[in-house]
């Protein structure tokens with residue numbers, strides 16, 4: 001037995017060594033951790049168990065059958081994060097460049113199989129040269145395996161990707177198919193469908209790796225990345241923080257946590273945070289911090305489509321997904337990106353039983369040829385679809401402007417909002433005062449000898465009628481007009497009432513959200 005154990009230790013030692021000392025040194029010199037170092041930091045100490053540890057490529061081409069590497073470029077298994085089970089696959093760039101071949105894909109599939117059986121999240125740590133060239137079409141088939149698993153798991157268990165290295169070509173699509181993508185800033189981290197060299201040949205465009213596919217680009221321009229972080233350690237911490245808001249699967253409630261905040265406290269600064277003059281902008285996050293437990297708000301897509309703010313928080317210990325307009329950016333108007341961002345977030349929350357809270361201050365959808373040509377109709381429809389489709393508790397608070405289609409898109413009664421409140425500063429109408437008056441009184445304005453005076457007078461009349469919450473409240477379209485300081489109380493009370501909400505839909509294969 002001693003001999004056998006010694007042999008086993010020798011083999012397993014090789015597996016633990018990844019690509020060996022030189023490759024690990026090179027990895028560290030790039031500022032990157034190894035696959036196993038990342039896993040050690042991700043899980044609670046001593047909780048990681050590995051699967052398919054000793055798997056090796058079965059390919060014989062290009063001398064692959066002579067390879068000493070166990071694990072086939074990826075470490076797979078499960079462990080505990082804050083005491084809850086989670087699965088991981090962590091690509092090992094030191095071993096055959098972390099490239100994906102047939103066995104590598106089977107290991108990821110194994111992780112998904114177990115994670116789906118037991119209902120636990122999967123965290124994919126990506127650091128790979130992409131499809132393993134030596135394994136030809138089999139490696140492309142392997143990507144198919146991964147993509148299929150991503151899609152089958154979507155809406156069943158949360159999936160988080162950490163971009164901790166390169167991703168080129170089709171390798172970018174698994175991260176894109178998962179729920180949240182965390183990407184590290186820096187030269188060693190990038191993702192693009194086509195790299196700078198081919199871009200130069202095909203388009204004559206000269207662009208650096210980072211300008212084409214670095215974290216800054218994906219977090220602020222493309223919207224591919226949900227969380228941009230400064231280090232791998234921060235990426236792992238962000239994944240853990242994110243998981244603290246999520247249920248392990250779609251059959252569970254999100255985790256309650258006693259945050260220590262006073263449940264029914266008043267929101268002291270609410271009135272001073274939101275200017276009553278609708279022309280004045282402010283950062284909606286200041287209001288969110290004041291309302292939620294301990295001011296803790298995990299913002300998703302912080303750097304992209306900033307006119308829409310979305311993220312997770314707790315109210316009286318219960319997790320909520322917040323969708324809010326931010327007038328500090330583009331006056332809080334809804335454009336294509338804002339709608340895409342909100343719709344995806346709403347659908348995630350709905351899939352995982354997370355109640356939605358809308359905080360409304362928007363002048364409407366963004367007008368103009370740029371938005372119309374790029375399909376604001378198609379994209380704007382996503383928000384309507386997502387809110388109408390969602391069966392989780394839905395609470396809306398209109399704090400200021402709520403105009404036109406954007407009023408509907410932020411979740412109103414007829415679309416399925418359960419309870420809707422308005423502050424006294426709310427303005428709810430089809431369109432803003434000046435635009436409305438110019439349409440309704442066009443002829444009068446054209447023929448008036450004093451059009452400016454007429455315009456002013458008519459705007460004043462319109463504002464008196466519509467630029468308040470009472471017209472809508474009289475119609476029963478608003479459940480109550482509340483004092484700003486009571487915002488937390490009413491949200492808490494509504495969510496508590498809605499705790500056992502059940503709403504059913506017609507059976508169908510799936511809906512057809514406008515894409």
Ligand code: HXC
Pocket residue numbers: 096097098099128129130131132133134140143144166168169170171
């Ligand atoms: C096989 C690969 C490889 C690949 C890297 N390696 N990519 N082996 N297939 N795709 C190997 C290298 O030969 C090297 O082996 C080791 O991994 C480390 O790579 P280096 O080049 O030394 O590292 P670095 O200088 O950091 O450059 C990393 C890199 C570069 C930028 C990722 O390796 C690269 O451009 N690789 C090719 C990327 C690519 O074209 N992938 C296919 C994309 S298409 P040794 O033995 O020296 O350690 C794709 C299709 C997916 O992925 C389809 C899904 C639909």
